[in-house]
Amino acid sequence: MSERFKPSVTVAAVIEREGRYLLVEEHTPEGLRLNNPAGHLEPGEALAAACAREALEETTHTFTPTALVGIYLSRFVRPAIGEEISYLRFAFCGELGPQVVGRNLDAGIVRTLWLTPEEVRASRERHRSPLLLRCIEDHLAGQRHPLALLHTDPSVFD
Numbered sequence: 426m427s428e429r430f431k432p433s434v435t436v437a438a439v440i441e442r443e444g445r446y447l448l449v450e451e452h453t454p455e456g457l458r459l460n461n462p463a464g465h466l467e468p469g470e471a472l473a474a475a476c477a478r479e480a481l482e483e484t485t486h487t488f489t490p491t492a493l494v495g496i497y498l499s500r501f502v503r504p505a506i507g508e509e510i511s512y513l514r515f516a517f518c519g520e521l522g523p524q525v526v527g528r529n530l531d532a533g534i535v536r537t538l539w540l541t542p543e544e545v546r547a548s549r550e551r552h553r554s555p556l557l558l559r560c561i562e563d564h565l566a567g568q569r570h571p572l573a574l575l576h577t578d579p580s581v582f583d
Contacts, residue, residue, distance in 0.1 A: 432498065432511040436476040437463035437556070438496050439518045439564045440484075445539035447521065448482045448560055452533045453555070454503060458553035459545075461560060462488070462537075469577065473575040476517045482531040487522030492569040494518050497556050518562040541547070 438461055439446040448459050457533070464479035466472065473490040480488035494516040501510045530537070545561055552558060 430511070432513040434466040435463055435512050435514045436466060436479055436515040437461040437514055437560060438473055438476050438480040438484075438488050438490070439516050439560050440450050440480070440488065440521050440563060441518070442521065442539070445541055446545060446564075447484060447537060448531075448557070449537055450535045451483075452535065453553055454505065457535065457551070457554075458568070459482055459538075459540075459548060459551045459557065460553040461557055463514070469582055470557055471581070472575050473517060473572055476515070476519075479523065480521075481528070483534050484521075485528040485530060486524050487523065488519055490517035490519040490572065492518050493568075493572060493574060494560055495563050497559060499554060499556050501554070512554070514554075514556050514560075515575075516556070516563075518564055527564070561576050 439532040440462070450457060450459055450460055462483040466475045475489050477488050478488065497514040497516065499512050501512065513518065542561060542565060545558055549558065
C-alpha cells in the first residue's frame, strides 16, 4: 500500500476595497513573492477562524470572513530541491477591520500592498502561488458560498 495523500490545508483572505486587493509581500525560499494573506490551518482550529487569524498575523488588521470564495487544490515543486507540496486552499472574502495598534507583521512578511486586478495579473512572475490570481478572479466573478457549507465537528476542539 502506498503512502496516503496528505495535502497541506491552507486558508486565504481575499480582501477587496475600492477595486484593489490587499496582498502581502513575503520572503520565500524562491525569493520575494506576493500572496493573499494566507497560511496553514492549525490543530484545534475551524477554517474561518484560521483565516481570520492568518489575516491578522500577516496584515495587522482584523478580518471577519463572510463567505467562502472557493476551495482549490494545487501542486508546487520547489525548484531548488525538487520538494513536492500539494495545497488544499479554502479562500474566504469578508470584512477588513481596524489595524491592531502595536501589532507587528508576521515573520517573513515585508509589507502589505493594495493592487488593482490589472496589477495583480501583470505581476504573475512574483506570485507565490497560482491560486492568488485564481482566487481574485473568482471573487471578481462574484463567486460566494455561504459559510454554512463548512462544518467543524466539536471533536476538533478537544
